[in-house]
Amino acid sequence: MAETLTKQDIIKDENIVYKKTKLMTDKVLSYCPGCGHGTTHRLVMEVIDELDAQANTIGIAPVGCSVLAYEFMDIDMQEAAHGRAPALATAIKRLMPDKFVFTYQGDGDLAAIGTGETIHAANRGENITIIFVNNGIYGMTGGQMAPTTLPGMKSSTCPYGRDVKMMGYPLKITELIARLPGTYFVTRQAVHTPANVRKTKKAIRKAFDLQKQNKGLTFVEVVSNCNSGWKMTPVKANQWMVDNMFPFYPLGDIKVDGELVK
Amino acid sequence: MAKELRLMKGNEAVAEAAIRAGCDGYFGYPITPQSEVMEYLMAEKPHERTGMVVLQAESELASINMVYGGACCGKKVMTSSSSPGISLMQEGISYLAGAELPCLVVNVVRGGPGLGTIQPSQSDYFQATKGGGHGDYKLITLAPSSVQEMYDFVKVAFNLAFKYQNPAMILSDGAIGQMMEKVVLEDQIPRLTETEIIKKCPWATTGKTPDRERNIITSLDLDPARQERHNLKLQEKYKKITENEVRYETIDCEDAEYIFVAYGTSARICLKALQLAKEKGIKVGLFRPITLFPFPVNQIKEMAGKIKGILSIEMSAGQMIEDIKLAVEGKIKVEHYGKMGGIIPSPNEVLEALEQKIIGG
Numbered sequence: 001m002a003e004t005l006t007k008q009d010i011i012k013d014e015n016i017v018y019k020k021t022k023l024m025t026d027k028v029l030s031y032c033p034g035c036g037h038g039t040t041h042r043l044v045m046e047v048i049d050e051l052d053a054q055a056n057t058i059g060i061a062p063v064g065c066s067v068l069a070y071e072f073m074d075i076d077m078q079e080a081a082h083g084r085a086p087a088l089a090t091a092i093k094r095l096m097p098d099k100f101v102f103t104y105q106g107d108g109d110l111a112a113i114g115t116g117e118t119i120h121a122a123n124r125g126e127n128i129t130i131i132f133v134n135n136g137i138y139g140m141t142g143g144q145m146a147p148t149t150l151p152g153m154k155s156s157t158c159p160y161g162r163d164v165k166m167m168g169y170p171l172k173i174t175e176l177i178a179r180l181p182g183t184y185f186v187t188r189q190a191v192h193t194p195a196n197v198r199k200t201k202k203a204i205r206k207a208f209d210l211q212k213q214n215k216g217l218t219f220v221e222v223v224s225n226c227n228s229g230w231k232m233t234p235v236k237a238n239q240w241m242v243d244n245m246f247p248f249y250p251l252g253d254i255k256v257d258g259e260l261v262k
Numbered sequence: 263m264a265k266e267l268r269l270m271k272g273n274e275a276v277a278e279a280a281i282r283a284g285c286d287g288y289f290g291y292p293i294t295p296q297s298e299v300m301e302y303l304m305a306e307k308p309h310e311r312t313g314m315v316v317l318q319a320e321s322e323l324a325s326i327n328m329v330y331g332g333a334c335c336g337k338k339v340m341t342s343s344s345s346p347g348i349s350l351m352q353e354g355i356s357y358l359a360g361a362e363l364p365c366l367v368v369n370v371v372r373g374g375p376g377l378g379t380i381q382p383s384q385s386d387y388f389q390a391t392k393g394g395g396h397g398d399y400k401l402i403t404l405a406p407s408s409v410q411e412m413y414d415f416v417k418v419a420f421n422l423a424f425k426y427q428n429p430a431m432i433l434s435d436g437a438i439g440q441m442m443e444k445v446v447l448e449d450q451i452p453r454l455t456e457t458e459i460i461k462k463c464p465w466a467t468t469g470k471t472p473d474r475e476r477n478i479i480t481s482l483d484l485d486p487a488r489q490e491r492h493n494l495k496l497q498e499k500y501k502k503i504t505e506n507e508v509r510y511e512t513i514d515c516e517d518a519e520y521i522f523v524a525y526g527t528s529a530r531i532c533l534k535a536l537q538l539a540k541e542k543g544i545k546v547g548l549f550r551p552i553t554l555f556p557f558p559v560n561q562i563k564e565m566a567g568k569i570k571g572i573l574s575i576e577m578s579a580g581q582m583i584e585d586i587k588l589a590v591e592g593k594i595k596v597e598h599y600g601k602m603g604g605i606i607p608s609p610n611e612v613l614e615a616l617e618q619k620i621i622g623g
Contacts, residue, residue: 055469058335061480070478076467078334079480080327081357087324088331092467094315095287095337096456099469117327120320 034234036224064106083114086121125182125216135226143229178255184216186255266447273298279416284451286337287315289328295436296370322347326354333363336466342368356395360481364423370439373604381604382436387581402430403554405525409443509552518547524575534609562589571595571620
């Protein structure tokens with residue numbers, strides 16, 4: 001007769017393959033099921049934990065879906081006005097150059113209302129890290145057109161699809177800032193598969209390592225989904241992202257060691 | 263040791279005062295008539311003198327948000343601008359007030375509305391004292407009427423800002439900013455170390471250490487009951503400021519029959535008008551509010567019982583007069599005289615207005 005394993009038999013140190021990220025708080029995430037924010041939050045906190053930098057890090061939350069990022073990340077954080085996070089980060093880093101300083105921003109925050117702050121912080125070569133989550137839509141306010149909404153893509157303020165003749169083109173701000181001399185490492189990643197999650201974590205780690213070396217601005221874009229804004233199931237949203245977002249926003253490094261990737 | 267005296271522009275006095283007050287960071291954007299503040303700072307290399315950071319931002323939006331970022335860290339930070347630039351900063355100022363952060367904003371006022379003119383004006387009184395940005399909040403507002411006060415009020419404003427964890431504003435104008443007068447300089451106050459900041463500002467985002475919970479600076483709270491409590495706390499603070507921090511100056515008010523109420527440049531014009539009035543045998547005094555918020559309501563109210571009328575002299579269409587009228591409660595006549603568009607009234611015009619609008623009116 002086979003022995004029956006109990007829960008207690010399984011919960012042993014040697015069997016642990018995964019545990020809650022130390023620097024994530026116990027607060028239940030406010031994100032929709034299937035959203036990429038939770039994973040991205042976790043990766044940033046894992047990197048800070050690995051760097052043993054909790055006491056040396058100041059994060060800045062944006063306005064958008066991740067407006068409450070400070071409730072989930074167990075570090076000192078500031079809540080910025082919409083789009084202004086890079087301005088806050090600039091001052092913090094200049095006043096406290098020994099701290100890790102990062103902003104966590106969405107596409108409306110970073111690439112529409114905060115374009116000026118983003119471009120100029122990058123162009124000044126501020127030694128900060130920007131984590132940019134791009135899901136092509138304003139999620140929190142209910143699915144309006146974003147600066148990154150794809151041509152033809154539907155949103156509540158372009159219900160018949162984005163007509164570029166009338167509404168303009170989506171802004172590839174990551175390619176734009178990669179061309180500025182103040183940026184040192186610019187990459188675009190995703191978190192929809194375990195392999196991509198690992199790559200994104202590596203990229204975030206690299207961005208923070210380079211920040212410590214005062215190399216200039218480091219920038220990690222995470223192309224993500226918005227299943228509620230896109231009005232799809234989480235699985236379909238991820239597939240739609242692969243089929244539609246990735247061709248327009250191709251994954252991979254854009255600038256490495258201060259040089260554009262050919 | 264002999265006092266250190268220097269002939270300076272008002273704007274330069276602000277800059278030198280900032281360095282000597284132990285300011286940690288200045289973030290600004292050029293605009294006439296206050297560009298000398300950042301020019302002076304850049305030329306002085308305060309990073310070598312005290313380690314102070316000076317940065318030219320890409321806009322007033324960025325400068326005030328840099329101030330926000332620095333203030334969140336418990337740093338002594340400031341910006342300066344002039345009217346159109348201060349309008350752009352209102353978003354950030356509201357966030358600073360909402361998050362209860364100390365900082366200094368200097369407004370060297372020019373005429374408006376819109377791009378207006380680069381000449382001096384006092385037409386931003388409402389914006390400075392009634393809120394300016396969105397939400398129920400107040401700025402501690404100081405109105406210098408000399409270059410010496412431009413210098414002195416930097417330290418005063420920083421002290422008040424930290425005492426009450428609230429943004430403070432120096433409401434100056436293009437004349438005070440541009441004119442040169444001698445200034446008595448004070449000794450350098452050292453900038454605070456990180457350890458001193460952590461002790462003085464335990465709320466600041468200085469990095470979460472194991473001995474405390476994480477510090478979060480935000481003006482957001484989606485729970486109405488908590489948001490109301492926060493607002494009530496702010497109102498309680500403004501009440502305390504009103505009770506404790508009123509500043510004003512009176513000149514020849516003891517046996518006066520009439521009073522000029524004026525601040526800043528207008529108060530300087532009134533000083534000359536007092537002399538002219540004396541020659542004519544008119545008994546008039548000058549009441550000069552130094553804090554515009556808190557406004558010296560009780561002092562004006564008390565004075566109103568002893569005089570026949572008040573003339574509010576402002577380089578605007580009449581803004582402070584509303585606060586004077588509220589203080590006087592209709593007991594005596596209160597009129598306004600002023601110039602707009604960047605024109606400074608002459609002492610003769612001021613006296614004439616008193617004779618026509620108050621004495622003869």
